[in-house]
Structures are given as C-alpha cells and as structure tokens.
Amino acid sequence: MQKLVESFIATANAFDVEGALSLFAADAVIDDVSVGDTFVGRDGVRKYLERFFVGYSTKSRLLSLEELDDLHSNVRLDFTGDFGHEVGILKIAINSDGLIERIDADLE
Secondary structure, three states: OHHHHHHHHHHHHOOOHHHHHOOEEEEEEEEEOOOOEEEEHHHHHHHHHHHHHHOOOOEEEEEEEEEOOOOEEEEEEEEEEOOEEEEEEEEEEEOOOOOEEEEEEEEO
C-alpha cells in the first residue's frame, strides 16, 4: 500500500492526471466530504483530479500511513496550494488487483 500511496502522491504532485488515473479501478469512487461531492468511475476521478489538484496547484506530502489490513489504509496528508494549507485524511480501499477502488476524503 505504501508504494501505491507514494505513486498517487507523485503523479498528483506532477499534475499527471493520466498517471494518477492508472492507479484507480475503472469503477472507483472518491467521496470527499470536504467538497460535498462524490466522484464515480474514471471520468469522475479525472474530474476530481483536474478540479482539486491541477486547478488549485495542490501539492501533497505524506504525514502518516496506517495499514488496517491488506486492502485498507488511513492516510494523512499535508496539502498546500492556491487555497492555502490543509491537512486531510484519505481512507483508501484497494481491490485484489492492487488498484484504488474507493477513497473517502475529509479535512481535519
């Protein structure tokens, strides 16, 4: 899980939307309470990345990663960008192929 999270951070920080999308299952879901919206499938994930990472020049830094089991982790990230600074929590679930199938995101 650590490598997958690091790959997600690296591709998102590089604004490499295609690279980040390659880490997600086709039917992935991002439910971000802090923005009040859910993004479904690769098109939804693309929209999320383009709006909140590329659009706000967001850079992320890993603060902690707690592996709950082989398929679930809680990740704490430091976010900076055009919006200022926030700390967020991502509850990440992966599928048996090692792709992200769900992220539940919120800010502290």
